[in-house]
Amino acid sequence: MPELPEVENVRRTLAGRLIGRTVAAVDVRRADVVEGEATPAAPEALLVGDAVERIERLGKQLAIVGGSGRVVCVHLGMTGSLVVRAMPQPAEAPPPHTHVVWRFAGGDELHFRDPRRFGGVWTFPSEAALRERRWHALGEDALVITPAALAAALSRKRQGIKATLLDQAVLAGMGNIYVDELLFACGIHPLRPAGSLGPVEVRTLVTRMRRLLNRAIEAGGSTLRDYVDGNGDAGGFQLRHKVYGRGGQPCRGRGCGCELASIAVAGRTTVYCAACQPLTGVDRESILPSP
DNA sequence: CCTTAATCCTGGAAGC
DNA sequence: TGCTTCCAGGATTAAG
DSSP states (O other): OOOHHHHHHHHHHHHHHHTTOBEEEEEESOGGGEESSOBTTBGGGGTTTOBEEEEEEETTEEEEEETTSOEEEEEOTTTOEEEEESSOOTTOOOOTTEEEEEEETTSOEEEEEOTTOOOEEEEESSHHHHHHHTGGGSOEETTTOOHHHHHHHHHTOOSBHHHHHHOTTTEESOOHHHHHHHHHHHTOOTTSBGGGOOHHHHHHHHHHHHHHHHHHHHTTOOOSSSOOOTTSOOOSGGGGOSSTTOTTSBOOSTTOOOBOEEEEETTEEEEEOTTTSOOTTSOHHHHSOOO
């Protein structure tokens, strides 16, 4: 579930509680969620004996960097969570689907849970290795990318704008919720070919994307069902969604009042307003399914 | 190039 | 109440 704003909230809450603290032990309860050179005999790959130095984020992925330089990368997938449990009772069993538990000196624990197991944990000997072997496949972060860089990336694409923005190799961090919200905010139809956006439109897209993501971060992210931050707290931005999850309901655009449309794009439910997000300057027949 | 569907999983909600 | 079906924040892969 977690998209950029949710993952950034996890990063911030974990950083506040874990930086400077030393990992005393790790309990890998499901070995197949961890990829890398970590073994029961070599737990230092999972930062045992390391103090947490900083926590980085690129798109939807996190990197916990230890003082030794070793790195643990976590991708939360759809249902993953990273939550700090303060001083659990000795006999207290972790919740179901808790796959990795880090025990910190002093007693607190960090739990990686992921019922659907679309997420995972990857270990690397250095941040350089993480960037070369894993993060090389990601585009620039959605909070950092410049209008010029995004325009260059979009100009090479003939795909629809929604499918293109969901592609993590183009832009890292946007998912189904925030793409729909962004395209509504910009008045852009989700099936507009990415390459048909002009420089002014791309500049507006980037400006509104930053504003949308920053507002969502400040609201604690969107909690639909599972998402919680590193403290176990839910977000509040789902209350401010304009289109996501609102197919068939009235558009909240000024003076619009028409019914929001719901279609499938790139295999994902897509909600938009046909009046506020027209297919301008495009041959409709070539894009929309004929009746 | 492009798009679509299947796939990896679990669990909640809706339908009967 | 119980059973079945569908759907979900992600991402890769194969197939058309």
